[in-house]
Amino acid sequence: MQKITLRIIYSFFIRCFLKLIVGVKFDNANFLLNEKQFIIVANHNSHLDTMTLLASLPTSIIQKVKPVAAGDHFGKTKLKGKLTSFFVNALLIKRGRDKNNPENDPINKMLKELDNGYSLILFPEGTRGEPEKEQPLKKGIGILLSQRPKIKFIPAYMKGMGKAMPKGDNLILPFNSTLTYGKPTKIVSNDIEEIVKQIEQSFKELKQKTANTV
């Protein structure tokens, strides 16, 4: 049921809306079909980001990809949490680590989903910052990748979404934006700091690429 709903919503309605009305130019994401499991690492500027990433996925793998979202915001009430889990297929986590309660610890929760065969979408910048500005990456993604070094990460860079729907404004304004995918990459080192640096570098390259083409 959820599978069909997700496919209809994202591959058709949201995709059409983003393409025709908002003006998002999607990168071809069919290369994802060749990857068994992956973590999409994206910059975060807008509520539209998750929609855009999900709508860009090939239809057949949508239900296998879980965006990771902050539980304090999207799981404020039980109903809101249920709705987010169903319609966005989201994995709700706490923002900080939880040493006392390993079951509730964000890293453990994400590892569990990875071990269940799901792929993840992560916004390592944390919350949406100033429109169209990058922020330093959080460490969580480093910890996650260092524990499952075989899983590749895929950088995704979105430009213009923060103009279409910035933080603190509920009005969606059409704005020509782009979503660009980088290459699936394996981590080169097991050190958390090094992994974060590697991802930051891949973001930088992707940003350069976007600036050259548009």
Added chain:
Amino acid sequence: MKEIFHLSFFENNDLLIVVLLIFGILTFASVLFYVIGKIKPNANLKELKARTKSWWFMASVFILATIVNTNISYIAIAFLSFVAFRELYSLLGFRDSDRRAIFWAFISIPIQYYLAYIGWYGAFIIFIPVVMFLILPLRLVLKGNTDGIVKSMSLLQWTLMLTVFGISHMAYLLSLPELEGFNSGGRGLLLFLVFLTEINDVMQFTWGKLLGKYKIIPKISPNKTWEGFIGGLISTTIVGYFLGFLTPLTDVQVLFVSFMIAFSGFVGDIVISSVKRDIGVKDMGNSIPGHGGVLDRIDSLAYTAPVFFHIVYYLAY
């Protein structure tokens, strides 16, 4: 349901001839590039081929949307305006506090096209130049951020004029009243305008490539030469003369209006070129392969549509 799919243009020979002519030219171009590619495999035809392919697509969409059913054409042209407006404003660097005013500018697009649809000439002609001109600054002022507000006021109005007001004249052509003894009607006029504008672009490009030597405005557009410009003017005027049956005008009037389309098309082209120079982009977008964005294709139309419309409106209606 039956009315929507009523292919009335098949009963109208004048329009049919031009549609066949368009597809004839495109077939000729495709075959030509294919043959040249076979004879000279080294020739760089990639861009020309991509352009021709896009022309096939655009011509088919235009003919489907415009000639087959007039009601669909209003929506199609409105959507064209919408995409062009979005494309241009996205590049102009508006402030975050302009969002509400930009939203109202977007709202004005369906209103402007509705006015064209019902054929309320007075309201159509003042809505953007007067009504929106007065409302948009108010919305900006209410937001309270005066830092750079003059720039936003001017940019927003100019963008609307170019991409919505200018282009919407294409839609109003379809709402013009019927004239006795003139069968092609608004669709004929629209076809004449679009065909001539695009032929002018192609002719200026071709003459420029063949003979181009003396540059007109090297600072703005290094590809624009006097030879291309004059060659385009002459060939467009001649083509227009032979398509005069699509308009209710006399021979002399057709020559004049074709000349004006060629001239204003050139102006629209270089105006958008200068905007691109200022912003520092080569193309407005990449939605059409080989052509850049939508605005790169309708830059001339934004100028030719109002010019053509008002000349015809004055002379024949």
